[in-house]
Amino acid sequence: MTEHVLNAAPDAAPLEHDPASPVRRQTRFTLTCSSGMFTHLQLKPRVAFSFAFMGWSAWLNEHAVSHGALIREHATGFVPIGLTIDYLAPLTFYDCPSLTVSTQVRTWNPRRFHTLQEVDVRLETPQGVPVAQIHLQEVCVRIESADTLAATAGRLPPALAELMLDTPDDVPGQPVLLNRGPARMPDHAQVITQSRRDFVIYRHACEMADQWYSEHVCDYVGDSREAMVLRLVSDYPALRPGLANRLARLSIGLRQPFMLFDTGQILTTAWRVDHEIRFAHQLLNARGLAVGDALEVFVAADDT
Secondary structure, X not given: OOOOOOOOOOOOOEOOOOOOOOOOOEEEEEEEOOHHHEOOOOEOHHHHHHHHHHHHHHHHHHHOXXXXXXXXXXXXXXXXXXXXXXXXXXXXXHXXXXXXXXXXXXXXXXXXXXXXXXXXEEEEOOOOOEEEEEEEEEEEEEEOOOOOOOEEEOOOOHHHHHHHOOOOOOEOOEOOOOOOOOOOOOOOOEEEEEEEEEEEOOHHHEOOOOEEOHHHHHXXXXXXXXXXXXXXXXXXXXXXXXXXXXXXXEEEEEOOOOEOOOEEEEEEEEEEEOOEEEEEEEEEOOOOOEEEEEEEEEEOOOOO
């Protein structure tokens, strides 16, 4: 589904969480794990995002309508514009015979803006040990073509609004969007080095609308980081945690999609920030315009 670049109302006050807002409905299920879901260090980021999207689809099915009915019968979808993973424990395949996926969703209409969803997903072992916390920020789109699934940002239709909105009234304030650009590095951050890597969107990374599926973005930025480290680590030993250590946090912001067979480039900059090594990625389209960004955080200590 193709979404337009999103902008919040510029004159609105920042939105803060309202502790009096309704308790979000939850969905839980358990999935059996296989070794291919993990590296030797941790659960793969793409798998974590895949579990999160399955959790979201399960939440839709339990509390509203199925994902298929959302698209086919209501001409509506939700497009991720921000994704984050926080890894909570140093667990590997041997620690996770299965994972419980717990999903909560907040759906709301910011004043003078499109319908937004905030999706929070927690992955836990059978013993209740938390593995990862995933957050998705999604914007509602209204589908204009049943054949191509072309869509533009909009609001839930009345039938879905009744099922999904936490409150029927518009929420005052400006939403804090997660796709507004890369996070600012602190003043004391030190650049280590920089590199570029080209990519092509092939069908294995696409969803049914022939645009890239956002859970694969982490694979592209991971490729760029690993290629950088392999090529430059002898000159810049500080890059080593990007291959040797566990990923602690990943955040992604998406402003425009890539379509099937589109070409692009990832500009990766490695930074040292206190005890962390951070890899900041800009996603550039064929014209060289930045249409997304990502940040990977690794703890530099050898015992991670």
